[in-house]
Amino acid sequence: AQSVSQHNHHVILSEAASLELGCNYSYGGTVNLFWYVQYPGQHLQLLLKYFSGDPLVKGIKGFEAEFIKSKFSFNLRKPSVQWSDTAEYFCAVNQYGGSQGNLIFGKGTKLSVKP
Amino acid sequence: NAGVTQTPKFQVLKTGQSMTLQCAQDMNHNSMYWYRQDPGMGLRLIYYSASEGTTDKGEVPNGYNVSRLNKREFSLRLESAAPSQTSVYFCASSAQAYNEQFFGPGTRLTVL
Numbered sequence: 001a002q003s004v005s006q007h008n009h010h011v012i013l014s015e016a017a018s019l020e021l022g023c024n025y026s027y028g029g030t031v032n033l034f035w036y037v038q039y040p041g042q043h044l045q046l047l048l049k050y051f052s053g054d055p056l057v058k059g060i061k062g063f064e065a066e067f068i069k070s071k072f073s074f075n076l077r078k079p080s081v082q083w084s085d086t087a088e089y090f091c092a093v094n095q096y097g098g099s100q101g102n103l104i105f106g107k108g109t110k111l112s113v114k115p
Numbered sequence: 116n117a118g119v120t121q122t123p124k125f126q127v128l129k130t131g132q133s134m135t136l137q138c139a140q141d142m143n144h145n146s147m148y149w150y151r152q153d154p155g156m157g158l159r160l161i162y163y164s165a166s167e168g169t170t171d172k173g174e175v176p177n178g179y180n181v182s183r184l185n186k187r188e189f190s191l192r193l194e195s196a197a198p199s200q201t202s203v204y205f206c207a208s209s210a211q212a213y214n215e216q217f218f219g220p221g222t223r224l225t226v227l
Contacts, residue, residue: 103216
């Protein structure tokens with residue numbers, strides 16, 4: 001079965017530190033890739049997405065992600081985190097040819113940013 | 116434009132009781148989804164509806180049923196609630212399959 005792996009369960013950073021969250025997926029065909037963020041007590045919001053084209057995609061709030069097809073990876077980055085970035089981050093993939101475009105989610109990475 | 120709305124926000128049930136979670140979207144989306152979120156498990160798909168008039172099972176459909184009432188509304192029913200169904204339930208919609216999904220605020224369900 002296709003799967004999405006997020007390597008870090010919980011990341012703790014100080015403000016202004018750089019962030020990189022890992023995401024790998026197992027499907028070898030054409031994929032659409034997403035990062036969602038869930039702030040405490042809130043619903044999921046889309047941070048950024050990759051469908052095709054430039055593998056370096058920029059999202060909201062200074063986040064970016066790079067799609068590396070050969071590594072089946074879509075890592076999320078931010079040069080300088082803020083306390084307000086404290087949230088849980090989910091990588092998600094849907095694969096063409098899969099069941100009607102269903103999203104497969106990773107288990108999430110909790111980010112805690114210390115002021 | 117409210118996006119995706121869900122009712123209720125919170126619910127406590129006793130084992131064996133039934134209930135229906137309601138979801139509606141006002142974005143004219145074709146596809147709608149129900150997920151459950153459990154700590155350390157991410158989101159898991161329960162059922163989805165690729166278009167009005169169709170529904171299909173996702174990863175964890177046991178104990179649930181769904182109805183795509185019309186293009187806007189997609190309900191999730193628990194016929195006989197069990198403690199294992201204690202979770203946060205999210206509804207989502209997308210314009211088409213493979214597009215990004217927009218999520219509702221969630222329903223926090225506790226089954227005693």
